[in-house]
Amino acid sequence: MSRRPTRHITPERLLQLARERFGVEQFRPGQRELIEAVLRGENALGILPTGAGKSLTYQLPALLFGRPVLVVSPLISLMQDQHDKLSELDIPIAKLNSTLKTSEERELVEEMEEGTHELIYVTPERLENPHYLELLKQQRISLFVVDEAHCVSQWGHDFRPAYLGLRDAVRELGRPSVLALTATVTPENVDDILKQLGIEGARVIQLGVERKNLFMEVLRTPRAGQKREFLLSFLNREPGVGIVYVATVKKAIELHGVLEGAGIRAGLYHGKLKAKQREETQRRFMADELKVIVATNAFGLGIDKPDLRFVIHYNFPASLEAYCQEAGRAGRDGEPARVVLLYRLEDKRLQTYFLGGKYPARDESMRVIEQLRALIKAGRAGEGIGIPALASAAELSERRVKVTVAQLESAGIVQRAHNRVQPLRDVRDREELDSLLGAYEARRKSDRERLELLMHYAQTPRCRTHFVNAYFGEPSEDSCGHCDNCRAHGAQVSGDREQQTARRMAARESAQQLERLIASAVPSASDSRAVKPSA
Ligand SMILES: Nc1ncnc2c1ncn2[C@@H]1O[C@H](COP(=O)(O)OP(=O)(O)OP(=O)(O)O)[C@@H](O)[C@H]1O
Ligand SMILES: [Mg+2]
Ligand SMILES: [Zn+2]
Numbered sequence: 001m002s003r004r005p006t007r008h009i010t011p012e013r014l015l016q017l018a019r020e021r022f023g024v025e026q027f028r029p030g031q032r033e034l035i036e037a038v039l040r041g042e043n044a045l046g047i048l049p050t051g052a053g054k055s056l057t058y059q060l061p062a063l064l065f066g067r068p069v070l071v072v073s074p075l076i077s078l079m080q081d082q083h084d085k086l087s088e089l090d091i092p093i094a095k096l097n098s099t100l101k102t103s104e105e106r107e108l109v110e111e112m113e114e115g116t117h118e119l120i121y122v123t124p125e126r127l128e129n130p131h132y133l134e135l136l137k138q139q140r141i142s143l144f145v146v147d148e149a150h151c152v153s154q155w156g157h158d159f160r161p162a163y164l165g166l167r168d169a170v171r172e173l174g175r176p177s178v179l180a181l182t183a184t185v186t187p188e189n190v191d192d193i194l195k196q197l198g199i200e201g202a203r204v205i206q207l208g209v210e211r212k213n214l215f216m217e218v219l220r221t222p223r224a225g226q227k228r229e230f231l232l233s234f235l236n237r238e239p240g241v242g243i244v245y246v247a248t249v250k251k252a253i254e255l256h257g258v259l260e261g262a263g264i265r266a267g268l269y270h271g272k273l274k275a276k277q278r279e280e281t282q283r284r285f286m287a288d289e290l291k292v293i294v295a296t297n298a299f300g301l302g303i304d305k306p307d308l309r310f311v312i313h314y315n316f317p318a319s320l321e322a323y324c325q326e327a328g329r330a331g332r333d334g335e336p337a338r339v340v341l342l343y344r345l346e347d348k349r350l351q352t353y354f355l356g357g358k359y360p361a362r363d364e365s366m367r368v369i370e371q372l373r374a375l376i377k378a379g380r381a382g383e384g385i386g387i388p389a390l391a392s393a394a395e396l397s398e399r400r401v402k403v404t405v406a407q408l409e410s411a412g413i414v415q416r417a418h419n420r421v422q423p424l425r426d427v428r429d430r431e432e433l434d435s436l437l438g439a440y441e442a443r444r445k446s447d448r449e450r451l452e453l454l455m456h457y458a459q460t461p462r463c464r465t466h467f468v469n470a471y472f473g474e475p476s477e478d479s480c481g482h483c484d485n486c487r488a489h490g491a492q493v494s495g496d497r498e499q500q501t502a503r504r505m506a507a508r509e510s511a512q513q514l515e516r517l518i519a520s521a522v523p524s525a526s527d528s529r530a531v532k533p534s535a
Pocket of ligand 1: 025026027048049050051052054056182183301303328332
């Protein structure tokens with residue numbers, strides 16, 4: 001039963017098309033392999049560094065299929081970015097997200113019915129809506145793209161329950177082939193992503209994470225006010241534009257005020273701003289009207305402004321994955337750029353606090369299970385219950401309930417059909433109950449370890465690139481030459497003997513710690529499918 005469109009096209013014609021429509025000279029590493037896999041109708045996962053050009057691997061095929069390519073995208077800012085770029089290239093796209101007004105939506109639906117769009121961008125939350133799903137079904141989607149696919153993994157950062165429903169959406173849409181793309185995935189998450197998307201046999205093309213033109217620095221700022229001093233002097237000194245990331249909306253607003261007060265042209269971007277305000281800030285930033293944008297992680301993933309010269313982290317992000325994604329906004333034109341992490345030990349507390357609320361606690365999952373039991377008892381299992389009703393009965397947020405339901409679904413205890421949850425059976429025994437309720441404890445532990453590893457990244461006296469590569473299971477040299485530690489060590493060769501010995505011992509100890517931590521947080525790669533194309 002293959003309804004997948006495949007297209008035969010010669011390599012010369014493919015490159016010619018890329019040149020004509022996207023203005024690229026040559027394919028970059030990994031691009032051709034992915035594009036050819038997509039055109040053959042295969043499922044694929046592409047793990048290419050930030051800025052490597054993953055978008056082209058579905059945008060080019062979209063011109064050849066004659067039926068729309070669906071792109072699941074996590075952020076409105078990213079959709080906006082892609083929309084603006086593709087419009088300039090005369091490639092019509094549709095965006096389905098929460099910012100649409102009813103009238104705009106009606107217009108979009110009409111256009112879709114006329115088959116105007118080669119690409120349709122959608123948030124995973126919109127795909128949970130049966131109305132949109134039906135609409136997309138009528139479009140006979142040629143390819144299902146999951147951009148920023150690390151969001152799919154239950155173990156990934158930025159965990160969003162709607163991502164757990166993508167596998168169902170692929171099925172509902174008649175199983176088009178799937179292309180998943182990301183820059184940051186640890187070996188264990190590769191399998192999880194493939195499983196969550198139902199594409200276990202997919203072709204995996206992996207090129208690593210390293211960005212040689214990024215100079216990676218960490219500055220410890222123990223004294224209050226030190227971060228601010230650094231930032232102001234950095235912005236006054238450094239030419240070029242960039243991003244400053246902070247951990248909370250409150251901090252973003254405060255820091256934005258400080259920068260404006262100091263006469264710096266600064267924009268503000270966070271998830272609580274109105275869509276119009278966000279769009280406007282993004283537009284001004286892209287048009288070089290701003291020196292810097294102060295942002296939370298609502299701005300970042302995938303954003304492509306080629307000439308960013310710096311990305312500064314004013315607070316700790318949650319993990320090295322998040323750090324690399326955000327830092328990866330810098331230097332996408334291949335020119336040198338600086339990525340600086342400022343840290344105080346206090347920052348860790350804030351992230352630990354965020355982690356506390358991320359997953360359902362035991363008693364919360366238990367409340368959902370009890371509601372489902374009651375449904376079985378009342379003989380209404382077949383009829384099921386909608387998520388909002390289940391959430392209010394269990395006195396939980398819908399988000400929480402979705403996470404628990406996804407877990408029960410993968411254990412075969414419930415099924416989701418037409419947006420309702422139908423219990424299939426009761427929890428078998430104590431043991432099963434225990435394993436269900438305990439599952440998120442493991443996740444919480446893994447998150448804590450990942451945060452811990454980011455602290456180690458900040459504190460390591462060794463090469464930072466080496467650390468990042470080890471984290472992502474990539475082989476690398478001991479020293480990269482583009483991080484502060486490598487530079488300092490290079491300059492220290494003539495330092496006194498005692499100092500050198502002390503440093504060597506510290507390096508060895510930290511290497512051992514890293515290995516231990518990585519071994520416990522990131523189980524070793526069992527994946528033999530990974531292909532490393534030569535160029
Ligand atoms: N073959 C190519 N030659 C030259 N430039 C290219 C090529 N492919 C892509 N680019 C450019 O590289 C930039 C980065 O591409 P893109 O946004 O697709 O990166 P990405 O891999 O999706 O990164 P991220 O992981 O950050 O989302 C874009 O400006 C794009 O136009
Ligand atoms: Mg991208
Ligand atoms: Zn280095």
